[in-house]
Amino acid sequence: MSIPALVTAVVAAAVIVASRGLRQRAQAVVLPIFTGILLLAVWHLWAESTWYELATPGQPTRRVEVFPTPGRVLPAFAELASDGRIFRYIIASLFRVATGFGVAALIGIPLGLYAGWSTRGGYAIDPYIAALRPISPIAWIPISTLAFGIKDEAAIFIIFMGAFFPIVTGAATAVRSMPIAYVRAAHNFGLRKWELLRFVVFPAALPQIITSLRIALGIGWLVVVAAEMTAIQSGLGFLIVDARNMGMRYDLVVAGMIVIGAIGIGLDWLVRRLERLDSVRWGFSKE
């Protein structure tokens, strides 16, 4: 057992407990840093304890860890960056998510608005959305590979399936929950059908649509990794299965996972920026 890691863990835990006495603003800085340090220390201690003895004939027996320690993951990043692989994979994954998500939004928003606005549209569309929605996008992988082969399109289709339903449902619900006074006012002031959609129904639904886009993008990012593990041979998901299959490189696996998490945070941050637009802020700032 490594003494420095143990000491670090104890110190971090002590700081977390002691931070109770700090002001809130100081806590906001101290707590995330020291929970991070604590997690890393615990990870290190745990990974270290999973060793076995590797006996190679003619050489002294070595201790090998089954799980990579944080210290071994760091060079993995450098390795992935040095041959440019990580950047190619990030771009491949982002491209798939952007395409699948973009198409889902392009079809899903108008379809959802229509299903929510028109009673007839709702009758026609709702039951099928409700039935397809609970099917995990992962379940589409076999069909998708059969239809598209081991190609980008297969992964894009699966992401589309993951992102589409939250968007349609979000847009439809947004329209249905719109206060009737908005529509009455629009009728009263003589707005025509398209003006009503453009100037009332769409802006009224927009905050909820943005929320559903945020959920859909999150799902898309979850799903792309799964799709790349089976349906295609590039991208961050592929990096992870490949690192395992080609030499048990769990340090690369963990590095890949960390990159996926970081990009997920970035994507969510991007969509959240939309919430600050002047014309939608009203839908988010209910204290």
Added chain:
Amino acid sequence: MPPQSEMPPKIVVRGLTKRFRRGNEEFTALAPVDLDIAQGELVCLLGPSGCGKSTLLNLLAGFDEASGGTVHIDGEPVRTPDPRRVFVFQEYGIFPWATVRENISLGLRRRPEAERREIVERYIDLVGLRGFENSYPGEISGGMKQRVAVARALAVSPEVVFMDEPFGALDSLTRLSMRQELRRIWQLERLTIVLVTHDVDEALQLADRVVVMTSSPGRIAATIPVGLEHPRDVLSPAYGTLRKHLFGLLGVQDGV
């Protein structure tokens, strides 16, 4: 005070009824109602909660279909909403995604640009919102929002304005100044206004005539002309007498 009594009434309501289906029961929200409203009159519909005030107002504005009877405005039957008669909603009426200026321009889409701008600016001044024209409804007070709603309604030069508890959500001081403002604007524009309230004093301070409604089923119990000069002195004996009379009609004891 109904002026020019020889002119035909602006709004003529005959035998107007509204029934709602509740499960498999029919519920009569409005028993046959007859009502005449003169051009340029300010009428308040006063009554307890659930007596059918909003139901009646929605029928007058053409938002809802009557179960029986007719509404005529200027001799024409009312079937759908029309920009010549605008409705001021209590809440949610103005659009939170649009600025004060955009809200006020709502009914002016088909006017030429220059004319539209001129009208919007005039009404921004009229309701005292200068300096807030680029604000969003979420950034201004309740009273200011209600003024946006009033300005948006007046900007289309309507002949009739329907208001459903327009000041209900405001504090009592703001309500009082909004009443004064409404009265001032009404005098400037010679509008016909039908305003719903369940506040006896609001009705007495604003109306030329108070239409008192009672419930189960909703109907008109009495129509009381208010022949008091403006500004109305709420402490005058005549005001007090009318006030007692209205409370009596509503079946409520005045005083706590």
